[in-house]
Amino acid sequence: MPRRIIIHAGFHKTGTTTLQATLRENRTTLKKHIALRLRWHMKDIVAASRGYSTDQDPLALIKVQSRFGSMMNALPGMPRRTLIISAEELSGHLPGRGDLMDYAAAPVLIYAYWEIAKARYPQAEVLIYLSTRSPTAWLASAYWEHVKSSNMTMDFDAFSTRYIKAAKLDDMVTEIASRVPAPVYAHALEDCRDLALGPADPLLDLCDLPQTLRSELVAVPPSNERLGDDVLHAMLEANRIHKTPAARNAAKAAILAEARNA
Known part of the structure; x- marks a missing residue:
């Protein structure tokens, strides 16, 4: 069984694409110490999590739980390794899509992942990791994503006013920490600029990797830049x-x- 499970469940537009690309680029080097389940490994879970976030229907949550449980049950043996599960969509859709105003679904979703992981591996330490960003920078990045990927016609000032609550990611970290009985760690994208592996470094800090191995890891260029x-x-x-x-x-x-x- 894994000795530690880290659930990285968001948030969008906080360097998550770069973080996941870094893990994927270094997966061979990390293999003896870390097992990975990234967003492209769990498309069905991501789809269900997005669905639950839009209306918080209890039946949609059951679908999330069923799919996440199936993934956990299908995992191969990984003795003494750290399992990283990383996808920003584990917190649901990016706020601003349709009528979705904020990350209100995230505490419920993350509690469900924690509960299932703990039941599957009761001896493993389960941690929650959340990547964040300043409200101003998050709003600008989220607005860009919506204009690029949807039919949004709202101007930026109106978007910023409407979705200011969603941008307060530190408040949501506090909310999640109050509702999920697991250690919750968070790190802001702005604090990763000078780190060797950018936003991947704070997550890898939780994995207790040998320093000699850390020095072998390679950085990747920032992804999905505006x-x-x-x-x-x-x-x-x-x-x-x-x-x-x-x-x-x-x-x-x-x-x-x-x-x-x-």
Whole structure:
């Protein structure tokens, strides 16, 4: 059984893509010490977690529990290793999608993961890890993601006013810590800028890796970085002009391709 299980359940737009890419890039080096289940390993759990976050239907939570339990039961033997389960969508959808205002579903979801992990491996230490970001930076990044990936036409000032509660990630960390009976650790993206492995370093600090092994790990470039405000404004205009998804998506794809090739 694993000696420790770390559930990294969010939040979106806090360097999670870079963190997961770093773990994946170094998976061979880490293999003797760490087992990984990343977002692409658990698409069915991610889909169910997103579904629960939108309406918090008890039946949707049962689906989350069933799928997470199936994953835990299917794990191979991993004696004395640390199991890292990492996907920002384990906290649900990114707030701003439809009527989703905040991360209110996250404490319920994370409690469910903790409960199932503890039942499956009662002797293992189960930790919760949450990556965070300042409210101002999170709002800017979340807005960019929605304009790029959805039909959002709201301007940034209106978005910031509407979703300010969602941006207070430290408050949600406190809420989760008060409701999940496990150690909860959090680290802000702003505090990772000078770390050798960026946002992956604070998570790896919880794994008690030999220092000689840490020195062998390689960094990856930051992932999913935003382009300039001119690109953002062009995509926002495309959302406002084009009424069909096909036309809207084609226009934004062309905008992004031009910007990346410039």
